[in-house]
Amino acid sequence: MAQATEKYAAVIIGAGPAGNAAASTLKAQGKTVAIVEEDLWGGTCPNRGCDPKKILYAAVEAKQRAALFAGAGLDAKLKTNWPELMANKRAYTREISPSTKGSLANSGIKTYMGHANFSSPTTLEVGGHHLEAENFIIATGQRPRLLEIPGKEFLQTSTDFLDLDNLPQDITIIGGGYVAFELAGIAAAAGSQVTVVLYNDRPLKAFPKQLVDKLVVGLEKLAVHFVYNQDLAEVKKTAPGFQVVGKSGYTHDTNAVFAAVGRQPNVDQLGLTQAGVEYSRFGVIVDRHLRSTAAHIYAVGDAAASPVPKLTPTAGYEAKYVAEQIAGNDAEISYPAVPTTVFSFPKLAQVGLTEDEALKDPARYRVKTTDVSSWITYKRQHESETLVQIIEDKLNDQVVGAACLSMEADEMINYLTLLIGEQYSAQKLRATLFAYPTTASDLQYLY
Numbered sequence: 066m067a068q069a070t071e072k073y074a075a076v077i078i079g080a081g082p083a084g085n086a087a088a089s090t091l092k093a094q095g096k097t098v099a100i101v102e103e104d105l106w107g108g109t110c111p112n113r114g115c116d117p118k119k120i121l122y123a124a125v126e127a128k129q130r131a132a133l134f135a136g137a138g139l140d141a142k143l144k145t146n147w148p149e150l151m152a153n154k155r156a157y158t159r160e161i162s163p164s165t166k167g168s169l170a171n172s173g174i175k176t177y178m179g180h181a182n183f184s185s186p187t188t189l190e191v192g193g194h195h196l197e198a199e200n201f202i203i204a205t206g207q208r209p210r211l212l213e214i215p216g217k218e219f220l221q222t223s224t225d226f227l228d229l230d231n232l233p234q235d236i237t238i239i240g241g242g243y244v245a246f247e248l249a250g251i252a253a254a255a256g257s258q259v260t261v262v263l264y265n266d267r268p269l270k271a272f273p274k275q276l277v278d279k280l281v282v283g284l285e286k287l288a289v290h291f292v293y294n295q296d297l298a299e300v301k302k303t304a305p306g307f308q309v310v311g312k313s314g315y316t317h318d319t320n321a322v323f324a325a326v327g328r329q330p331n332v333d334q335l336g337l338t339q340a341g342v343e344y345s346r347f348g349v350i351v352d353r354h355l356r357s358t359a360a361h362i363y364a365v366g367d368a369a370a371s372p373v374p375k376l377t378p379t380a381g382y383e384a385k386y387v388a389e390q391i392a393g394n395d396a397e398i399s400y401p402a403v404p405t406t407v408f409s410f411p412k413l414a415q416v417g418l419t420e421d422e423a424l425k426d427p428a429r430y431r432v433k434t435t436d437v438s439s440w441i442t443y444k445r446q447h448e449s450e451t452l453v454q455i456i457e458d459k460l461n462d463q464v465v466g467a468a469c470l471s472m473e474a475d476e477m478i479n480y481l482t483l484l485i486g487e488q489y490s491a492q493k494l495r496a497t498l499f500a501y502p503t504t505a506s507d508l509q510y511l512y
């Protein structure tokens with residue numbers, strides 16, 4: 066017997082940070098809401114992204130911070146117990162999916178498990194259910210991109226790395242973005258021999274080169290080996306592991322190979338053509354209201370080709386914005402300054418106007434990069450790779466962009482984000498007192 070059609074005010078596809086934020090905001094408006102998930106409730110960030118990565122990072126960070134005090138008061142040589150570390154991570158992640166699904170259901174949101182696929186602009190099929198809605202929100206995220214080369218079946222991804230039972234002795238990472246630098250840092254600090262193979266000579270190219278170069282120095286001190294300008298031709302299986310082979314003849318024998326060459330939006334198996342929704346390789350094409358080419362269907366978070374970094378905070382921000390659009394607010398989306406951090410050794414963070422953008426208008430912007438390694442905040446931690454870059458608008462004496470490299474960069478960038486958002490001038494900053502000595506108390510000496 067054919068299933069009856071189930072009707073909702075809004076149906077959301079994907080239960081990651083974006084989908085969940087949209088569902089709960091719409092539910093709080095009193096709407097009938099359904100959400101569909103085909104895999105883990107909670108999505109990438111808490112199951113196989115930000116949170117599990119930061120759990121692994123926290124342990125090796127403690128080890129690295131202690132190591133910096135060798136000969137300066139701490140004799141202990143800490144050793145990583147990877148299986149125990151992984152058990153600690155799994156104790157956290159195993160609760161995420163059931164508890165996320167439970168809290169959605171408890172708040173009156175109907176949950177469907179299965180792959181969602183549009184059969185028409187107003188109907189979504191999920192495991193034999195036909196869901197109709199006045200509005201749909203596509204929040205299907207992204208998946209790791211793989212390389213189309215012989216031996217691609219031997220490539221692992223960040224998802225595999227974050228769930229490794231044992232840490233391989235020798236790891237090779239292909240790519241030069243967030244994932245490559247974060248996995249390289251964790252693996253090297255945990256004791257693995259790491260090689261990062263890049264197909265160009267400009268890793269993390271959205272960040273200032275001077276800071277990236279110093280981050281590379283920091284990782285090299287952890288014995289990470291960088292190989293530049295090597296386009297990968299093939300991955301071969303060998304008796305002890307694998308061999309990566311470059312197009313120029315470069316070879317490297319290793320125990321495991323991880324592809325960190327970007328992520329691709331989950332928009333290709335959604336029946337979007339039947340729904341009248343256009344997409345590109347960057348995701349669902351959206352306007353300044355995050356509306357797709359079908360006006361009643363929106364896209365948010367990693368799945369949307371919107372002009373912001375694809376991060377958890379931007380996903381949640383877009384989701385709440387769309388819920389307000391559906392409630393009748395018709396203003397175009399405007400984004401606040403978006404901070405971002407690469408959790409490596411050390412950490413690299415950035416917010417607001419970038420150095421490249423500022424240098425295009427030197428009459429207006431002043432870029433000041435300070436080596437802060439002699440400052441007490443960094444000296445007391447025995448840190449040596451530390452830079453802070455401040456971009457000031459000369460018109461009003463305000464900070465409009467910043468980048469930081471240090472083990473404190475993740476917190477420092479949040480202070481700077483607040484200063485940018487609140488349009489703090491140097492004068493106002495100098496009139497504020499901060500507890501001393503802290504990273505915050507450094508702020509008034511930076512601009």
Ligand SMILES: Cc1cc2nc3c(=O)[nH]c(=O)nc-3n(C[C@H](O)[C@H](O)[C@H](O)COP(=O)(O)OP(=O)(O)OC[C@H]3O[C@@H](n4cnc5c(N)ncnc54)[C@H](O)[C@@H]3O)c2cc1C
Pocket residue numbers: 078079080081082083084101102103104105106107108109110113114115116118179180181182204205206207223224244331334335365366367368375376377378380
């Ligand atoms: C290794 C790693 C580390 C990261 N670290 C950070 C970090 O430190 N800070 C940060 O801000 N961001 C980080 N990110 C990025 C962050 O995880 C994403 O930006 C965020 O998860 C995006 O949320 P989303 O809801 O748009 O997508 P996702 O979290 O990917 O959720 C999408 C959901 O949709 C589901 N889905 C897909 N297709 C369908 C379908 N057809 N039917 C039903 N369900 C479907 C998926 O299974 C998934 O659960 C990291 C990402 C990775 C991979």
Ligand SMILES: NC(=O)c1ccc[n+]([C@@H]2O[C@H](COP(=O)([O-])OP(=O)(O)OC[C@H]3O[C@@H](n4cnc5c(N)ncnc54)[C@H](O)[C@@H]3O)[C@@H](O)[C@H]2O)c1
Pocket residue numbers: 212239240241242243244245247262263264265268269296297325326327328374375376405406407408
């Ligand atoms: N801390 C965080 O906030 C965090 C951490 C991890 C991931 N993320 C999110 O996930 C996204 C994906 O991260 P990612 O590191 O996979 O992608 P990325 O876009 O940051 O970097 C991809 C890298 O792969 C390189 N590359 C592309 N094609 C290649 C090829 N054929 N051979 C060799 N190298 C190639 C690129 O030059 C680039 O250096 C990020 O952009 C970010 O949005 C965020």
